[in-house]
Amino acid sequence: MNTAFLLMAQYNAMAVIPLDQVVKDYFPHLGTQKFLRKIATGEIRLPLTRIEPNSQKGAKGVHLTDLATYIDAQRAAGVKESKQLNGERVQQ
Secondary structure, eight states: OOOHHHHHHHHTTTTTTHHHHHHHHHHSSSOHHOOOOOOTTTSSHHHHSSSSSTTTTTTEEEHHHHHHHHHHHHHHHHHHHHHHHHHOOOOO
16 A cells, blocks of 8 residues: 555545644644654654645645654554564564
8 A cells, every 4th residue: 555645535635734733633643843853853754745845834744754754664664663672573
């Protein structure tokens, strides 16, 4: 299954998903400001897209392919952890 295609369906083929929507759908345990802090400190490795690069108040969002890559990486980490916990061999 292709995560990017699923996200295209979820977000009606928007290339850049508004920051508030990403937080609401995938990081509901964080507020927008805490989410931004975690991105700034590298705790969440997800690039932000600024629609107007020279404006601090300009709209921010996450590109659909970046979100898909992030979700796929989190899934891979979860699969690896599950295999380790169940004593399965994990390829490096």
